[in-house]
Amino acid sequence: MSETGLLLLVVIGFLVGGVGALTGVGGGVILAPVVAIYYGLPMHQAIGVSLVSVIATSTATSALYVEQHVTDIRLGMTLELATTVGAFIAAVMAHHIDRRTLALLFACFLAYSSFSMMGKAWRSRKREPEVNWTDYTIHNYPLGMCASLLAGGFSGLLGIGGGPIKVPVMHHFMKVPLRVATATSNFMIGVTAATSALVYWGRGDVNTAVAAPLVAGVFAGSLLAARLKHRVHSFYILILLIGVTGWFAVEMFYKLASGGFR
Amino acid sequence: MKRENAATDHALALTLKIGAYSAFACILGGLLLNFTGRWGHPITVAGFVILLATPGLRIIVAGVQFLREREYKYVLISLGVLAVIITAYVLGIQA
Numbered sequence: 423m424s425e426t427g428l429l430l431l432v433v434i435g436f437l438v439g440g441v442g443a444l445t446g447v448g449g450g451v452i453l454a455p456v457v458a459i460y461y462g463l464p465m466h467q468a469i470g471v472s473l474v475s476v477i478a479t480s481t482a483t484s485a486l487y488v489e490q491h492v493t494d495i496r497l498g499m500t501l502e503l504a505t506t507v508g509a510f511i512a513a514v515m516a517h518h519i520d521r522r523t524l525a526l527l528f529a530c531f532l533a534y535s536s537f538s539m540m541g542k543a544w545r546s547r548k549r550e551p552e553v554n555w556t557d558y559t560i561h562n563y564p565l566g567m568c569a570s571l572l573a574g575g576f577s578g579l580l581g582i583g584g585g586p587i588k589v590p591v592m593h594h595f596m597k598v599p600l601r602v603a604t605a606t607s608n609f610m611i612g613v614t615a616a617t618s619a620l621v622y623w624g625r626g627d628v629n630t631a632v633a634a635p636l637v638a639g640v641f642a643g644s645l646l647a648a649r650l651k652h653r654v655h656s657f658y659i660l661i662l663l664i665g666v667t668g669w670f671a672v673e674m675f676y677k678l679a680s681g682g683f684r
Numbered sequence: 685m686k687r688e689n690a691a692t693d694h695a696l697a698l699t700l701k702i703g704a705y706s707a708f709a710c711i712l713g714g715l716l717l718n719f720t721g722r723w724g725h726p727i728t729v730a731g732f733v734i735l736l737a738t739p740g741l742r743i744i745v746a747g748v749q750f751l752r753e754r755e756y757k758y759v760l761i762s763l764g765v766l767a768v769i770i771t772a773y774v775l776g777i778q779a
Contacts (some may be wrong), residue, residue: 428715474732474735474736477735477736477738477739478704478707478708478735481700481703481704481707481735481738481739482704482708484700485697485700485701485704486697488693488696488697488700489693489694489697491690491693493693495692495693495696495746496758499743499746499758499761499762499765500758500761502765503761503764503765503768506765506768506769506772507768509772510768510771510772513772513776514775612700612738612739612742613739613740613742613743613765613769615739616736616738616739616740616769617768617769617772618772619736620736620769620772620773620776621772621775621776622776623732623736623776624773624775624776625776628732630725630728630729630732633732634711634714634715634728634731634732635715637707637711637731637732637735638708638711638712638715641704641707641708641711641712642708645704645708
């Protein structure tokens with residue numbers, strides 16, 4: 423790879439890591455299409471690269487939330503029982519899915535995330551009042567475990583974190599305060615993504631030449647952004663993300679229609 | 685629900701920080717060494733191994749903390765998660 427290409431990957435990683443730490447929208451949904459569309463990586467390798475970047479974001483940012491006692495470690499580890507099983511099964515399955523089908527699934531997921539972020543952006547216009555988040559009772563464990571199994575499955579199949587599935591379920595059905603749900607989901611992502619990343623790694627689907635510059639950038643970006651978090655308004659970043667994910671979805675559908683991703 | 689436990693939180697945050705910074709240092713160092721010498725690749729790979737091992741290490745640290753607090757239900761949960769990760773690792777190597 424050329425030096426310019428290498429540097430560009432560091433910059434992309436930095437931006438994605440920063441945005442991921444600021445908005446809670448993991449980098450996986452952006453990185454896999456970037457390396458698949460612009461760097462021509464096969465879909466399985468793109469997902470492998472995205473998985474290791476997701477571990478980097480989670481590890482770098484969750485240390486801070488754990489230190490501030492926001493993360494519910496017991497809840498997180500209980501749900502990890504389900505996310506890791508889902509991630510493992512999906513990672514094994516992904517191997518048997520052909521590249522174009524995987525690309526199609528990913529494109530659909532991109533379109534879905536673009537739409538779901540619109541709601542999130544709408545709600546983030548006004549800052550939510552800081553409710554009491556230290557005192558709560560957790561409800562509905564069975565539903566939480568099912569949602570975690572599903573989130574883990576998506577993570578292992580598409581190389582994403584699975585926050586968009588876990589956070590709403592934890593918040594609305596398990597009655598966990600939003601701030602705790604977000605931090606706990608972030609905490610779980612490292613273990614979940616590591617489970618499937620190990621399967622991808624064992625098969626040689628983690629391309630270190632592409633992943634190393636990306637992960638270096640992701641680390642720098644998320645370590646920095648985690649410290650800036652409350653000084654930046656996430657509304658504008660979300661608008662940008664809606665545009666980017668929407669554009670990638672269109673581009674992936676177009677490439678699929680013209681016979682790409684083989 | 686009891687969830688205030690400063691010692692566990694501190695130990696886990698420390699594990700995650702050490703993992704994050706050392707993986708970052710190795711991956712960045714490996715990238716830079718690629719331009720100068722031949723040690724770049726193994727150091728980068730070491731960085732990825734640290735990155736992939738940190739979540740597992742985090743589970744072990746949590747399990748030990750739960751054991752010290754005599755929360756046996758969570759010790760079992762930690763062991764369960766660890767078992768899934770080890771299975772993934774073993775099968776990942778074979779596949």
